[in-house]
Structures are given as structure tokens and as C-alpha cells.
Amino acid sequence: MAKKQKFQSPQGMHDILPEDQGYFEKLYSTAENIAAFYGFEKIETPILEFTELYEKGTGLNTDIVEKQMFSLRTKGGDSLTMRPEFTPGVMRAFIQHGMMNLPQPVKLYSIGPVFRYESPQAGRFRQFRQVNFEVFGEKSPAIDAQVIQAFYNLLSELKFKNLVIEVNSIGASCCRPYFKKILTSYLRSRVNSLCLDCKRRVRENPLRFLDCKEEKCQPIKAQAPQIIDHLCEECNNHFKETLEFLDELGLPYRLNPYLVRGLDYYTKTVFEIFNETPSLEGTLPVALIGGGRYDNLGKVVGGKDIPACGGAAGVERIVNEMKKNKLRVSADTKKEVFLAQVGDLAKKKSLKLFEEFRKAKIPVAESLSKDSLKVQLTRADRLNVRYALILGQKEALEKTVILRDMKNGIQDTYKIEKAVSEIKKRLKRKK
Ligand code: HAM
Numbered sequence: 001m002a003k004k005q006k007f008q009s010p011q012g013m014h015d016i017l018p019e020d021q022g023y024f025e026k027l028y029s030t031a032e033n034i035a036a037f038y039g040f041e042k043i044e045t046p047i048l049e050f051t052e053l054y055e056k057g058t059g060l061n062t063d064i065v066e067k068q069m070f071s072l073r074t075k076g077g078d079s080l081t082m083r084p085e086f087t088p089g090v091m092r093a094f095i096q097h098g099m100m101n102l103p104q105p106v107k108l109y110s111i112g113p114v115f116r117y118e119s120p121q122a123g124r125f126r127q128f129r130q131v132n133f134e135v136f137g138e139k140s141p142a143i144d145a146q147v148i149q150a151f152y153n154l155l156s157e158l159k160f161k162n163l164v165i166e167v168n169s170i171g172a173s174c175c176r177p178y179f180k181k182i183l184t185s186y187l188r189s190r191v192n193s194l195c196l197d198c199k200r201r202v203r204e205n206p207l208r209f210l211d212c213k214e215e216k217c218q219p220i221k222a223q224a225p226q227i228i229d230h231l232c233e234e235c236n237n238h239f240k241e242t243l244e245f246l247d248e249l250g251l252p253y254r255l256n257p258y259l260v261r262g263l264d265y266y267t268k269t270v271f272e273i274f275n276e277t278p279s280l281e282g283t284l285p286v287a288l289i290g291g292g293r294y295d296n297l298g299k300v301v302g303g304k305d306i307p308a309c310g311g312a313a314g315v316e317r318i319v320n321e322m323k324k325n326k327l328r329v330s331a332d333t334k335k336e337v338f339l340a341q342v343g344d345l346a347k348k349k350s351l352k353l354f355e356e357f358r359k360a361k362i363p364v365a366e367s368l369s370k371d372s373l374k375v376q377l378t379r380a381d382r383l384n385v386r387y388a389l390i391l392g393q394k395e396a397l398e399k400t401v402i403l404r405d406m407k408n409g410i411q412d413t414y415k416i417e418k419a420v421s422e423i424k425k426r427l428k429r430k431k
Helices: 020-035 052-061 064-066 087-096 141-157 176-188 198-202 206-211 215-223 233-249 297-302 315-324 345-360 371-381 392-400 416-430
Strands: 048-050 070-073 079-082 108-114 126-137 163-169 253-255 269-275 285-291 310-314 335-340 365-367 385-389 400-405 411-415
Touching: 020 052, 020 126, 020 141, 020 315, 048 052, 048 087, 048 253, 052 079, 052 087, 052 285, 052 297, 064 233, 079 392, 087 126, 087 310, 108 315, 141 163, 141 233, 141 310, 163 297, 176 206, 176 269, 176 411, 198 206, 215 385, 233 371, 269 345, 310 315, 315 411, 335 345, 335 371, 345 365, 345 392, 345 416, 365 400, 371 385, 385 392, 385 416, 392 400, 400 416, 411 416
Parallel strands: 163 253, 335 365, 335 385
Antiparallel strands: 048 079, 070 079, 108 126, 126 310, 163 269, 269 285, 285 310, 385 400, 400 411
């Protein structure tokens, strides 16, 4: 057996190899187009933030803060944490840069890596990427619906066909404390039948019981009080209107009374988007996107009331689904032409010709190593290019180039300065 290489990437952290880059780039460019359409502007925040931002923002009783943060102490004694999510950092930046003085709402998006010390399992990584959308300064449920729509469109544009949006409302400080009391007393009366985690949750974060996946807790969950029956009038109206907007937009949603999300800052609307592929029955669908409204985070982070709503897409999970479901990425970077050369003079000339193709924005593959013509043409074949340009010693001296149609093998010779325009002409004809 081959000896395992001493250095491997850290657990839960992956290389993204060249053959997968196409999926990532396709996702990013689609996300950027959607962001532009809905008026989101890009913001980049540091990977490290003060640990306290997440303790206060994401919440002390969340899995993220309890057990998943990569934190470090600086030489100066500060405790910093590698962002486990974007939301608190983007809210911090919004307040720090006085963006509440801009015309509202302000819509911001980010793309980049986030870090969570998860126990490794399928679809759970320790370094993964998110596409994150946030809208600040608008209370209207129209924004909740628009955020959901923007994320839904992201997946539709990537050709996902079996999308389901799950929505719920978890109320706010006006009604949730009361619901928590009702739920806690219900759970206390059944505490002996709960799983270990939920026994603890009864004390610390009873709402999380509602999304427990343990077999043992399911019958208790089925009988548990539901938060939508206990919303105050304002939260209830907000939820009703959000659903009306979703109906109006024709989005395929279903109500999930058990959806509470694992982060402390949410108020009112919460949502997740799944891809449910019938052919993959037996595998539990994982959320590709999650988000919701969080009207209290502004106060926690900067002492200011700032209504806000947003969500994040898990890039690796989406790419995995694209691959599993054979959702092909369009071959934007597919090369149409291969430039082959033999001999020193031909190499010099082909370097220049290569640059002319770049200026003409025609993707060209080349091989400037000392390979034989045969090796180069085999490579051209493998790249599935339509045309090969061949520059040998003779052609270099005569300032010509051979143009070979790789489909039928027909070759013509052109003056080297005509090569770009001839290829352009042929590619146009091909379309
Ligand atoms: P989240 O649900 O924690 O929400 O993460 C959003 C998405 O990131 C998930 O739906 C999933 O696709 C992906 N994800 C989460 N954990 C992992 C993991 N360990 N490995 C791979 N992918 C993962 C948030 O992060 C909120 N900040 C979203 C938000 C923005 N809410 C309001 N604004």
C-alpha cells in the first residue's frame, strides 16, 4: 500500500482543484449577476473579527459560538475569531461606516470563506464558502420575499429543478419569550424522554429542540406547541404578508413550524432552501441556503435599531449538488483554437500570435514546451478544439501559418497576419 503523504490538508478543509473551478466560477458569476440585478453592492470584511462580535451577535448559546469557532489570541492580547459567518461582520461594517445615513435600504453582498470547527461529515466542512446577501434599513416583508426570491433565482439559474423553500416565523422579543415559556414547561413535563442534547436545550435554548433530528425526540416534537400559534399581532401580520408576497411571486414554499435556525439573532421570518431530487431518495436533503430577518442585531452590535434581512448560500454544498445532479456548467472557458509550433523561430512567432488572439478575445490553448507536433496535435484533440494553427520552421520563415480544421482534417495556409481574422470568420460561421 502506498505510504500516506505526511502533509495532508487539515480535516474538513479542501483544495479546490482546477477541474472543479468551473463550477465555482459559474456560481460566483451567477451570484454577481443576481446581486447586480437586485441592487446589492459588494462589501469585503476582514476574515478576523473580535471574538465578542460573534459571542454577542451570533449568540452565546449557539453551536457556532459554543463549539465551532476558530479563535486566536494576538500578541497584543486581543481575542480574534475567523469568521464563522458573514452577518455580524457586515452589520458591524454597516454601522462603523455610517451607512445608516445613506438612502435606505442598503443592500450588501459578500463572497468568501468562512470557518467552523464542525465534526466532519458529508456536507459539513471546517472551511467552506458562502455567498451572502444582506439588506439593511427596511422593515417591510417585501424585503423578506425579495431576499428569498434572489436566492431562489440563484439556484434556478444554475438549473436546479426541484427546489423547495421552507419558511417559518419565530416571532420577536414581543412574543417569543412567552412562547419559550410555554415550550419550556411542555418540555419539562417530558424531560426524561428527551435526547441528551435536548435535555440541556430545555435550560439553555429551548427553541433548538424544535429542529432536533434525534429519533427519540420526534414524537414529543409532533405534540409540541407551535410558535406560529403564539405570534403577536405585528409578527403575525408580517408573516402573513411575507407569504402573500411569496404567493404573488409564485415561489414554491412550504411552511415548516419546526424551522428555527441555529443562530440567535433571527426575528420573524426564517427560511431555508433545499434541492429535493427524486432520484436521490434515501439521502437527507441538506439546506443549500439559509437566512431570515434579524431586526435586533443592530442593537447588539452597535446600539442602533436597524431592521435587516438576509441569507447565505453554502457554495460547496451547491457545487456538490450541481455535480451529483450532473448540472453542467457552460464551457465559458472552452478553447476554440490550439496553437502548435515546432522550432525556435516558430516559437517566437507563435508567442506574438498568441497575444493577438488574446487582444481579439478568442480563447487559445498553446504548448510552448519542446513537444513534437504529434504530441501537440493529440493535446489539441483532447481539448476538443475546432481549429489548430501550426507554425513550423518553413512557415515561420515564410511568415505563414497552417490552419487545420480538426473535425475534417482539411488544412489551408494563410499569411500569419491573417490568422486571427480567418479564425474569427470561421468561428462566426460556426455559430
Ligand atoms: P447558516 O444556515 O449557518 O446561515 O449557513 C448558510 C449556509 O451555509 C447553509 O445553508 C449551508 O449551505 C452552508 N453551510 C453551513 N455550515 C456549513 C458547513 N459546515 N459546511 C458546508 N456548508 C455549510 C448563516 O451563516 C447566516 N449568516 C445566514 C444569514 C445571512 N442570515 C441572515 N443573513
